[in-house]
Amino acid sequence: MNGIYIRTAAQISAQKPLCEDWMHSPVPVGKGIAPSEDPDFRRFFSPMEGRRMGRLMKRALATSLSCLDAAGVSRPDAIVTGTGMGCIEHTEAFMDGISGRNGAVMKPTHFMQSTHNTLSSLIAIKTGSHCYNATYSHRGVSFESALEDAVTQMGLGRISNALVGCFDEITPEWAALFGKIGFAGEGTGATVSEAAVSFFLDCKEDGALCRFGGMRLAYRPSAGKMADLTNGLLDAEGLALEDINAVVAGYDGNLDNDVFYDGILKEICPGVPVAMYRHIFGESFSASALGVYVGAVCIRDGFIPDFLGKDGAGFSANPENVLVVNHSSGKDVSVILLRKK
Amino acid sequence: MRKPVYITGAGVICACGTGKAEVLESLRSKRSGIGPLRNLDDGGLGFPSGEVPHTDEELKAMLGISGQEVYGRTALLGIVALREALMQAGLEDGASGALISGTTVGGMDVSERHWEEMISGNTKDSLISLHDCGSTTELQADYFGGFSRITTLSTACSSAANAIIRGADMIQSGETSIVVAGGSECLSRFHINGFNSLMILDKEPCRPFDRTRAGLNLGEGAAYLVLESEESVVSRGVRPIAVLSGCGNACDAFHQTATSPEGTGACLSMMKALEDASLRPSDISYVNAHGTGTPDNDASESTALRTVFGDCLPAVSSTKSFTGHTTSASGSIEAVICLLALANGFIPANLNWTESDGSTIEPSQGAEEVHHTNILCNSFGFGGNDSSIIISPCK
Numbered sequence: 001m002n003g004i005y006i007r008t009a010a011q012i013s014a015q016k017p018l019c020e021d022w023m024h025s026p027v028p029v030g031k032g033i034a035p036s037e038d039p040d041f042r043r044f045f046s047p048m049e050g051r052r053m054g055r056l057m058k059r060a061l062a063t064s065l066s067c068l069d070a071a072g073v074s075r076p077d078a079i080v081t082g083t084g085m086g087c088i089e090h091t092e093a094f095m096d097g098i099s100g101r102n103g104a105v106m107k108p109t110h111f112m113q114s115t116h117n118t119l120s121s122l123i124a125i126k127t128g129s130h131c132y133n134a135t136y137s138h139r140g141v142s143f144e145s146a147l148e149d150a151v152t153q154m155g156l157g158r159i160s161n162a163l164v165g166c167f168d169e170i171t172p173e174w175a176a177l178f179g180k181i182g183f184a185g186e187g188t189g190a191t192v193s194e195a196a197v198s199f200f201l202d203c204k205e206d207g208a209l210c211r212f213g214g215m216r217l218a219y220r221p222s223a224g225k226m227a228d229l230t231n232g233l234l235d236a237e238g239l240a241l242e243d244i245n246a247v248v249a250g251y252d253g254n255l256d257n258d259v260f261y262d263g264i265l266k267e268i269c270p271g272v273p274v275a276m277y278r279h280i281f282g283e284s285f286s287a288s289a290l291g292v293y294v295g296a297v298c299i300r301d302g303f304i305p306d307f308l309g310k311d312g313a314g315f316s317a318n319p320e321n322v323l324v325v326n327h328s329s330g331k332d333v334s335v336i337l338l339r340k341k
Numbered sequence: 342m343r344k345p346v347y348i349t350g351a352g353v354i355c356a357c358g359t360g361k362a363e364v365l366e367s368l369r370s371k372r373s374g375i376g377p378l379r380n381l382d383d384g385g386l387g388f389p390s391g392e393v394p395h396t397d398e399e400l401k402a403m404l405g406i407s408g409q410e411v412y413g414r415t416a417l418l419g420i421v422a423l424r425e426a427l428m429q430a431g432l433e434d435g436a437s438g439a440l441i442s443g444t445t446v447g448g449m450d451v452s453e454r455h456w457e458e459m460i461s462g463n464t465k466d467s468l469i470s471l472h473d474c475g476s477t478t479e480l481q482a483d484y485f486g487g488f489s490r491i492t493t494l495s496t497a498c499s500s501a502a503n504a505i506i507r508g509a510d511m512i513q514s515g516e517t518s519i520v521v522a523g524g525s526e527c528l529s530r531f532h533i534n535g536f537n538s539l540m541i542l543d544k545e546p547c548r549p550f551d552r553t554r555a556g557l558n559l560g561e562g563a564a565y566l567v568l569e570s571e572e573s574v575v576s577r578g579v580r581p582i583a584v585l586s587g588c589g590n591a592c593d594a595f596h597q598t599a600t601s602p603e604g605t606g607a608c609l610s611m612m613k614a615l616e617d618a619s620l621r622p623s624d625i626s627y628v629n630a631h632g633t634g635t636p637d638n639d640a641s642e643s644t645a646l647r648t649v650f651g652d653c654l655p656a657v658s659s660t661k662s663f664t665g666h667t668t669s670a671s672g673s674i675e676a677v678i679c680l681l682a683l684a685n686g687f688i689p690a691n692l693n694w695t696e697s698d699g700s701t702i703e704p705s706q707g708a709e710e711v712h713h714t715n716i717l718c719n720s721f722g723f724g725g726n727d728s729s730i731i732i733s734p735c736k
Contacts, residue, residue, distance in 0.1 A: 079592070085473055086495075095456055098384075098534050111535035112597045112723065115445055116474065116495040121724025124594040130609055133592035133726055134503050137447075137495040139475035145492040149507060152514045173460055181466045219482065219491045285473075331479060332491070 004154055004201055005208035006296045006338075007161075010066035012036050012059045012196040013281050013290060018066055020297050023305055026280045031253075032186055033175045034193040034282040045126070052109060053122070054087045056169040059196035060119040061126060064163055067200040068127065076200065077159035078132040079120050080150045082142030082166040084285020086116040088174055119167055132159065140328025142166055143197070143289040144217055144336070150201060151212065161202035166289035169194045182256055184283035190254035193282020197289035199296075205341075210299040213237050213321070213337030220331050223267075230268040230323070230335050237337065244272050245319035246304055248295045250287060250326045252278035260330040268335065269323060274310040288326035288334065295322040295338045343617065346509045347569045347581035348732070350432070350521075352425025353677040354418055355562030355664045356391035360425055365681045368689045371707065373663050375546050375558050381450075381528050388542045391560025391665020392528060393418060404484070411467050413448035414561075416480040418670075419525030422563035423481060426521060430567035431579060434487030439517050441508045442481060442493055442565075443500025443524030445669045447474035450529045477525070490517060495669070497722035498631075500524045501564070502672025505730055506588040508568045518573035523565030523673030532668065533559055539598060547634030547666075549659035549691055550643070552698035557633040560665020564673035566680075583680055586715065586733040587618025593725025600637055604645030606727035607631075607719065611649045614717060614729040623653040624715050625731070627688050629675045630704070631719040632659020633666050640700040642719065647702070656705040662692035672720035672728065679716040679732050686711050 014034035015022040027037075036059065041050055044062045053061070060081070068074065085091075091114040097106030112118065117135040124133050132153065136145035143166035150162035170178075175192045179185035185192035201212065214236060216229035234240065247269050249261045265274065277294045278287055298304045299322060304315035324336040351361060356374025358364035367374065375391045383390075393400075400417040401408060404424070419442065427433055448471035458464040470476055474493045482488040494504040501524025508522030536542050536559060543556035566585070574581055591613060593606025600607070615622060631642055639659075646654060660678050661667075667674050682689055690707030697703050715733045722728075 083495075084475065094535065095453060095531065098453070098530055099456055101457065101460070106534055106538050108535075108538040111532075111538050114531075114535070115497045115723050117497050117722065117724045117726055118597060120496075121592065121594070121597060121726060124592040124725065125596070128594055130592050130594050130605060132590045133496075133724075134507070134590065135495050135726075136492060137474040138478065138491070138493040139473060141492070142475070149510070152510050152516065155514055156510065176462060177459060177469045180462065181469050217490060217492075219489055221489075328475075 002203040004151060004203060004212040005205055006199050006210050006212060007202050007208045008067040008070040008200045009209060009293050009296055010063040010198050011290060011293055012039065012063055014193050015281060022280060023301060026307060029191050029280060029282055031191055033170060034191045036194040054090050054113050056087045056167055057119060057122050060165060060167045061122060063196045063198035064123045064165060067163060067198045071200040075127050075129045076131065076161055076163040078150055078153060078162040079123050079129060080134050080146040080162060080164050081120045082136040082146040083116050083119060084137060084139050084142050084168050087113050087118060089169060089171055090114045092171055092173060140285050140288060141332040141334055142285055144334040148215060148217060163198065163200055165198035166286040167196045168284045168286040184254060188254045190252035190257065191282040193284050195284050195286040195290055197286060197293050209296040211339045211341060213339040215334065215336040217334045221333055226264055226333055227267045233335060233337055239321060241269060244269060244321050244323055246275050246315050247272045247323040247325055248275045248277060248291050250278055250291060251276045251310060252283040260327050264325060264327060264333060273313040273315055275304055275308040276310050277308060291324045291326055292336060295324045299338055299340050344513045345571050346512045346585040347574050348566050348583045348585055349569050349574065349579050349581050350426040350430030350567035351677045351680050352422040353564040353674055354393055354421045355667060355674050356393055356560050357663045361681060365685065367663060371690050371692060373692055375665050383530055383533050386533060386537060388544060389546055389558050390528060391558060393561055411471060412480060413451045413471050413477055414527035415444055415446055415448065415525045416477045418527055418563040419481045420484045423521065423565050426565040426567050435485045436487055436519060437489045438519030438521055439490035439511060440482050440488040441504040441520060441522040442478040443504040443669045444474050444477055444493060444526055445495050445497055445500060446526050446529050446532060447477045448472050449531050450527050453529060453531050496726040497724060498668045499672055499720040499722035499726045499728045500669035502720035502728035502730060503590060505566060505673060505676060506590055506728060509585050509588050512568055512570045518570040520568045521565050522568055524670040525563030526561055526667055526669040528559060528561040541635045543634060546693055547662055548693040549632035549634045549662055550639050550697060550701040550704045551694045552696050554634045554636060554639055556635050558665040560667040562664065562667045562674050563670050564677045566673060566676060581735050583683055584733045584735055585730060587614040587731035589613025589617060589729045591727050593727055595725050598723050600641040602641055604641040606725045607642055607645035607721055608648050610727040610729040611717065614731050618731045620715055622650045625655045625717050626714045627655055627682060627716045628657040629679050629718040630657050630659045631721045632661055634661060643701040654702065656688045657702055658689055658691035658705045660689050675718050676730060679718050683713045683716055683732060683734060
């Protein structure tokens with residue numbers, strides 16, 4: 001099999017959308033809610049088309065079309081996306097309609113747009129793609145589930161490229177609920193946010209952001225299991241731990257979350273400089289897609305900004321090998337390897 | 342060359358039975374599970390439904406879960422089906438395999454019951470954490486304790502079929518040697534109202550492919566298949582019950598909820614599955630149709646079936662007349678029905694059918710003493726997420 005490359009990537013988040021301005025001038029985020037900054041959507045669809053779409057649908061379409069445009073592809077071989085919560089704005093609206101809260105009424109559009117696969121199917125409808133189409137909804141590793149599906153199919157030679165993404169939005173109601181259960185937002189130490197991130201993967205090295213070097217996923221790994229999996233991942237690429245320039249991890253300021261990273265990183269890559277990103281992008285079920293995005297952009301641009309360094313960690317120039325580590329409630333754990341070549 | 346994917350266990354729960362034996366008995370005696378709701382309060386809508394005839398408390402008692410513990414109904418149904426599947430395969434705790442589950446409702450039955458309290462900030466934390474799809478899969482996995490990989494597919498009514506397809510890919514790529522795949526979905530006020538808002542629910546028992554069909558009846562349930570690689574089957578010394586010989590996933594790319602009149606996505610998913618299995622249309626002895634009973638689905642699926650099969654259309658039936666449309670679970674529930682048809686040499690009836698209106702195929706009224714070659718099972722979802730799988734006897 002040829003290598004798999006991340007050809008293009010695009011994000012809409014708390015940082016400036018559809019660009020990498022955050023690399024030089026990150027927008028500071030507070031400790032409560034950090035909503036996404038939306039781009040001008042008219043570049044992607046007419047106001048008429050957009051009128052019936054929820055916010056998350058617009059964002060998913062914009063990051064997807066950005067990636068396809070930049071790759072010069074009109075129809076991908078597969079569309080695989082993730083979302084932890086789906087279009088919660090419309091789910092809530094329909095829920096309110098059923099209970100009649102605040103005089104709300106049930107609207108069929110809200111129901112149609114409350115199923116998680118409405119995002120993948122919207123991308124297919126917009127691009128006229130009859131190809132493989134799937135949606136994963138598995139908490140904080142929804143993105144990894146989607147990515148791994150695409151990678152498997154590329155490995156089996158069934159497809160030669162794929163559009164992969166992950167999308168989540170927040171509402172004031174869910175922000176409060178997330179705070180209450182200690183996930184993110186008010187009183188947790190982490191900023192609750194939104195994210196729409198897309199990637200176009202293919203098998204051509206030229207002009208790609210980076211190469212995808214492999215991934216490992218585990219559920220409730222026993223002690224030592226993640227180290228074994230990571231060693232296997234590095235071995236398969238002929239790498240040793242010393243070859244890893246940085247590990248991009250999902251520290252978000254919530255001690256209950258961060259303590260898991262302390263444990264995992266100590267087990268799998270002790271001594272490797274740690275880069276954080278959720279202090280500028282916030283926390284959501286789609287955040288791990290931003291981790292891969294950050295890692296890929298840093299490899300392409302040849303540097304890791306100092307403000308990402310955890311505990312004052314500094315990074316060598318021209319990172320060649322980066323691990324992206326994520327967990328969801330300490331249960332699902334993922335390790336992804338990104339390489340310059 | 343495609344590596345074989347063996348099916349070594351199957352479990353099911355739906356309106357017409359808890360476990361394969363009960364479902365088989367209902368299918369052969371043509372006894373539908375569709376009727377008035379008894380457990381769920383749908384706010385007086387009164388649509389006939391394929392409700393599993395056990396309360397949450399009864400399901401918990403069956404599973405030895407204490408009444409105090411909070412479980413969504415989707416998870417409870419899922420655990421019942423998983424337990425049967427794992428037992429048949431001789432893998433009581435999941436044996437470090439992967440669990441790929443399809444659901445859309447997830448724990449929404451819990452959050453909709455407590456919505457007012459949730460929004461006003463007066464609910465228990467444990468209820469909030471149950472809302473999303475992934476939490477349901479976690480609950481199911483944790484009941485058994487041995488799964489080393491889990492994830493959740495959510496492609497509306499084709500979720501379970503896509504979970505099975507993903508499972509087959511994981512076996513073929515060598516990522517893992519055992520995958521338990523399928524789906525679970527409970528009835529909820531949310532989606533009963535949702536389907537009602539789209540005006541596709543029938544006030545009468547559904548009549549798939551019939552001239553008078555006027556919509557679907559929702560149902561609930563769960564089913565899982567244990568998928569295994571050849572190496573695993575040999576090393577464990579187990580006897581497979583069938584082979585998952587082909588899979589196809591395609592997108593209609595037509596509309597968020599409606600299907601294209603020509604059934605483009607349906608056509609493509611069936612053709613991809615046939616190609617994947619290296620089979621010709623004439624090699625199929627039975628098609629378990631998606632056949633929801635809505636005027637549009639049945640017409641467009643019929644068009645697709647005619648396009649794919651031409652002159653050699655095999656027996657076709659929709660078993661949603663027995664189970665109701667079990668949405669995210671339908672793909673795996675119907676896959677188990679196909680396994681039962683294969684093992685017992687019969688074709689399940691398409692209940693409540695009298696005559697076609699020309700736009701639809703004429704479904705089977707049921708047949709016994711059938712020698713099956715290969716069975717194709719269709720699952721189509723909102724957003725045009727269309728999937729087909731093919732189940733074949735072991736050589």
